[in-house]
Amino acid sequence: MKKAFFYLKSIQPFIFTIILILIILVVNGGCSSESEENSVDILLDRAITEPELREHIQTLASDEFEGRMPFTEGEKKTIQYLENAFNTIGLEPGNGDSYFQAVPLVEIEATPTGIMTVEGNGNSVELNYREDFVALTRRVTDRIEVGNSELVFCGFGIVAPEYDWNDYEGVDMAGKTAVVLVNDPGFGTSDSAFFKGNTMTYYGRWTYKYEEAARQGAEGVIIIHNTAPAGYAWNVVQSSWTGKALYLKSEDGNQSRCAFEGWVSQQSARQLMEMADIENYLGQARKPGFQPISMGLSVNLTMDVTYKEATSQNVIAKRTGHERPDEYIIYSAHWDHIGVGKPIEGDSIYNGALDNASGTAVMLEIADAFSQLAEAPERTVIFLAVTAEEQGLLGSAYYAENPIYPVNKTVANINMDGIHFRGPMKDLTIVGYGQSELDDYAEVVAKEQDRYVMPDPNAEKGYFFRSDHFSFAKVGIPALYASGEYEQAEQGVEWTQAKMDEWTQRDYHQPSDEYEEGEWNLAGMVQDAQLLFKIGYQISNEETFPQWKPGSEFKAAREQSLASPQSTVDSP
Ligand SMILES: [Zn+2]
The missing domain is CATH 3.40.630.10 (Zn peptidases)
Known part of the structure; x- marks a missing residue:
């Protein structure tokens, strides 16, 4: 016993040495990444200053x-x-040897020459510019003439594979005008699993509806205004969709866009739906499996167009x-x-x-x-x-x-x-929280700064698309x-x-x-x-x-x- 004790005592220094080496190894291992982190923090304090x-x-x-x-x-x-x-x-230039990327733009002013008429089912109605409708074009041209374009009620105008949703199912839109609702089917249902409930999806944006109608080959597209789901009143539509506007100019002069992109007031839309004998159009459009409905009406519209082309610049650099x-x-x-x-x-x-x-x-x-x-x-x-x-x-x-x-x-x-x-x-407020794994990266770094991550409290306003x-x-x-x-x-x-x-x-x-x-x-x-x-x-x-x-x-x-x-x- 005693001997053994002695023996143990005599190897004690060795054990201590080994433990010490292990400790040094562990600490050093920790240190090298820590010192890298420190050096980044030191760099940030130097490089990013008030x-x-x-x-x-x-x-x-x-x-x-x-x-x-x-x-x-x-x-x-x-x-x-x-x-x-x-x-x-x-930093190096980001575009070959240049820091610039030229962006071809066109400023277009399209003015309807008077009323927009809708006829059919033995009826006809005249809609007044600004009061009842607004319309624009992105096409680089002098004049837009739409004659007898058949109106098709295409629900929300949405094709969304992830929701198994197609408001254009089975319809050929060539020469026709799509009439679509503002926002998406989820808004106002308080069912967060139906689209995203009151959180606006990309499909709820008017930009999307105009683009989708163009992809469908429609001649025209008309959005039915409604203040609550739009998030703004008709007067905002009036001022935003009249006068000059700036657009990208594609090589074909935006000919692949619809000839006209418009809005009608809710009151005018009701009138049209009555003429078309379509009841509860919002309810119908919200139902899964909705099919586009030919309204039995056609629209006539002429616009004078002036345009001016100009180029602006993106500025780009890289490491x-x-x-x-x-x-x-x-x-x-x-x-x-x-x-x-x-x-x-x-x-x-x-x-x-x-x-x-x-x-x-x-x-x-x-x-x-x-x-x-x-x-x-x-x-x-x-x-x-x-x-x-x-x-x-x-x-x-x-x-x-x-x-x-x-x-x-x-x-x-x-x-x-x-x-x-x-x-x-x-x-750290993340607009569009939940969209991508970048949220998880943000979460980690926010924690390092003792901050919490939260979703944008105004998700229904669709800032992720703005x-x-x-x-x-x-x-x-x-x-x-x-x-x-x-x-x-x-x-x-x-x-x-x-x-x-x-x-x-x-x-x-x-x-x-x-x-x-x-x-x-x-x-x-x-x-x-x-x-x-x-x-x-x-x-x-x-x-x-x-x-x-x-x-x-x-x-x-x-x-x-x-x-x-x-x-x-x-x-x-
Ligand atoms: Zn801004």
Whole structure:
């Protein structure tokens, strides 16, 4: 016993040595990734700073930049500034040896020459422009004449494979005009499993309905207005769908779009449904298995059209990956705003400081951080400042339909539009929460910042379809649109929400969206920029492709694109 004890005692130092070595090994193993993490944090603290953000925002939102409207001096100054910034940061040009991608646009003004007549079933009705209907065309032409185009009630105008839903089932729309309902069948049913209940899906957007009708080969498409599911009243339809509008210009001069895209007031729609002898049209359209109904009516409409072609620019830069340079992460932010307009309290420059000098500045700071990384990430990281977001996501739509980098090799999009200035936030609000696995990446990084992730509280308003990430989503690229905007770290939820509401009421798309020294606390912007950097950085060093979650309306497009040997998705 004693001897044995002695023996044990004598090997004790050896055991201690071995344990010590093990401890050192374990600690060291932990240390190397920790030190990498530390070095990224140190880099972020150096690369993403309040003074730099302030400088970018103050410049982009200055009166000198005239509200950054496409085709103006403001555009010239803005894209020069961005090219300069990318160059100074040390990023490569993103389009061959150029930092620019030309975006061909056309400004079209279509004016109905008078009434729209609808005839049939021994009846006829005259609808008055603006009062009862509005109509536009995207076709680059001098005149639109629609004569005796048969009206077909096509429910919600939706073809959604994931819901096994086809409102155009069995109908040939050539020469005909589709009459469709606003929003999607789920709205107002309080059944969250029917489409997405009150959360608007992509299929609820008017943009989708116009595109689908064109894919069906319809001559015209008319949306039936209804204030609750639309989210706005008829007067908004009147002002938004009359006058000049800016569109992308395809090679065929948009001839593949419907000859006319219109809306009718609910009252006029009721009149038409009565003439067509269709009862309870909303109820019928909501029923699974709905079949399109020929209304026995035809429509006549003539429009005078004037148009002007012009080119604006996306600005693009990159850091080439060292391991898989042919796989891409795209950060995006729209550089444009709405320019000079009606003076409000003597100020006619709509500076767009929050919308979207803030997002552009945050993107430049993220770009700066990627540029300063000692070693390039494994995948290539792209920074894309897009034009004409305010005119309908046109710059990003053009990029998505004419991608410089293959869509099916583009791993993710991270979009920034309106990053708030109220200091550090406790939340990270994800617009379109639940759509893709990018949420899970966001969750991890948010936790590191002691923040919680939450879904957009206004999901019924369809914000997921209202900024540039949507253009990427449409072609199947998983896209994230997230920032802190719910709970200011010290002031709490109520204060924050009151401030946000006040801003929306007073400053949204107004000349008062300006940078205010003293009022703007950029600490939260730094926080968001670091967070969005880390998400992209993580993905840029992985081999996996984040997926759309089951039930996402973009999953099918992605699967199709990944399965296709082609480098781009055919635009519809
Ligand atoms: Zn915006």
